[in-house]
Amino acid sequence: MANLRLSNVAKTYGGKVEVLKNINLDIQQGELIVFVGPSGCGKSTLLRMVAGLEKITDGVLEIDGMVVNDVPPSQRGIAMVFQSYALYPHMTVRENMSFALKLAKKSRSEIDQAVMHAAKILQLEDYLDRLPKALSGGQRQRVAIGRSIVRDPKVYLFDEPLSNLDASLRVATRLEIAQLKETMPDSTMIYVTHDQVEAMTLASRIVVLANKGIAQVGTPIELYERPENEFVAQFIGSPAMNLRAGVIVGAGKQTVVDLDGGGQVVSDAPSREADLGAKVNVGIRPEDFQPTDADSYAYQGRVAITEDLGEVTLLYFEAPIGEPAVICKIQGSHPDMRGKSQKLMADPSKVQVFLEGRSLHYQN
Numbered sequence: 024m025a026n027l028r029l030s031n032v033a034k035t036y037g038g039k040v041e042v043l044k045n046i047n048l049d050i051q052q053g054e055l056i057v058f059v060g061p062s063g064c065g066k067s068t069l070l071r072m073v074a075g076l077e078k079i080t081d082g083v084l085e086i087d088g089m090v091v092n093d094v095p096p097s098q099r100g101i102a103m104v105f106q107s108y109a110l111y112p113h114m115t116v117r118e119n120m121s122f123a124l125k126l127a128k129k130s131r132s133e134i135d136q137a138v139m140h141a142a143k144i145l146q147l148e149d150y151l152d153r154l155p156k157a158l159s160g161g162q163r164q165r166v167a168i169g170r171s172i173v174r175d176p177k178v179y180l181f182d183e184p185l186s187n188l189d190a191s192l193r194v195a196t197r198l199e200i201a202q203l204k205e206t207m208p209d210s211t212m213i214y215v216t217h218d219q220v221e222a223m224t225l226a227s228r229i230v231v232l233a234n235k236g237i238a239q240v241g242t243p244i245e246l247y248e249r250p251e252n253e254f255v256a257q258f259i260g261s262p263a264m265n266l267r268a269g270v271i272v273g274a275g276k277q278t279v280v281d282l283d284g285g286g287q288v289v290s291d292a293p294s295r296e297a298d299l300g301a302k303v304n305v306g307i308r309p310e311d312f313q314p315t316d317a318d319s320y321a322y323q324g325r326v327a328i329t330e331d332l333g334e335v336t337l338l339y340f341e342a343p344i345g346e347p348a349v350i351c352k353i354q355g356s357h358p359d360m361r362g363k364s365q366k367l368m369a370d371p372s373k374v375q376v377f378l379e380g381r382s383l384h385y386q387n
């Protein structure tokens with residue numbers, strides 16, 4: 024089980040396509056780190072560099088204090104689980120799981136013990152003599168995970184392991200991975216996903232990649248409650264955080280912003296006298312907007328569309344063409360809100376203020 028350190032790691036393909044640069048990241052033993060970011064931002068590339076499947080163009084990768092840039096994948100003590108499972112179709116579950124150990128010339132009894140141990144953790148004991156084609160997608164992915172467990176690697180790498188599964192199997196397999204991590208608290212895992220819920224529920228820390236670098240690293244709740252910049256604010260959370268332009272009219276321990284188009288908000292983000300008059304973007308999550316009848320409000324508009332999900336209702340407000348609609352998420356079923364004019368406000372602790380794209384929480 025291992026600690027990893029990436030220092031100024033960079034990747035350029037073919038000498039000219041720069042995909043990642045200045046990646047600095049410390050991963051402690053026992054962490055489950057999730058890489059998220061927009062399509063093409065380099066999540067898989069970074070994972071593959073850790074695995075040794077992709078050459079590191081610049082910088083240093085250390086595993087347990089040892090530089091491994093030039094160490095071949097098979098000697099890094101790493102196991103990778105792919106989206107496509109990559110099982111051998113002509114081998115049974117037992118044979119698939121034994122394969123790497125046979126190659127490593129382990130004894131029969133060692134192999135049997137390791138396979139039974141993994142099969143037990145993954146509840147695959149009843150399927151050991153089946154071929155992959157006789158398994159469901161979720162079971163196949165469990166075999167793929169089992170194949171890595173038997174090798175007792177220092178680091179587990181998961182590249183979108185659930186994205187081939189349908190919605191309900193995804194949920195079930197996500198819970199299994201969470202349980203798996205519980206049974207192996209000392210194992211270090213890195214997990215790439217597009218799925219917000221997977222990132223929020225599985226990660227000990229999330230790494231948000233964007234613009235060739237790291238936009239923020241933090242626990243899921245840190246990223247949700249204290250996004251460092253507008254990119255992370257809008258990337259984490261669904262529907263995305265509302266961003267409204269405005270001007271700072273009150274500075275101090277709290278910041279007061281007059282919003283373009285009327286409305287005013289108070290934020291617990293601190294600001295300085297020098298910030299008075301500065302143009303900012305205010306961020307409020309849909310779930311933090313509350314309907315109000317009070318004289319003071321942050322936003323006022325007419326509800327254009329409602330999405331009533333029973334448990335919650337999403338209100339989409341009318342917006343000029345080309346501008347994003349303000350979205351508000353309210354508890355319960357509200358079929359009657361469409362067409363209604365409504366004011367919204369938000370608690371100061373839930374209001375983010377971004378000056379030149381960076382949160383005031385991190386500037387003052």
Ligand SMILES: Nc1ncnc2c1ncn2[C@@H]1O[C@H](COP(=O)(O)OP(=O)(O)OP(=O)(O)O)[C@@H](O)[C@H]1O
Pocket residue numbers: 036037040042060061062063064065066067068069217
């Ligand atoms: N062998 C290659 N040669 C040139 N460019 C490549 C190569 N492999 C990947 N890229 C480019 O590197 C960038 C990052 O790709 P990568 O697959 O790491 O992104 P990703 O964040 O995992 O994307 P996705 O979420 O869509 O899977 C992309 O722009 C991709 O086109």
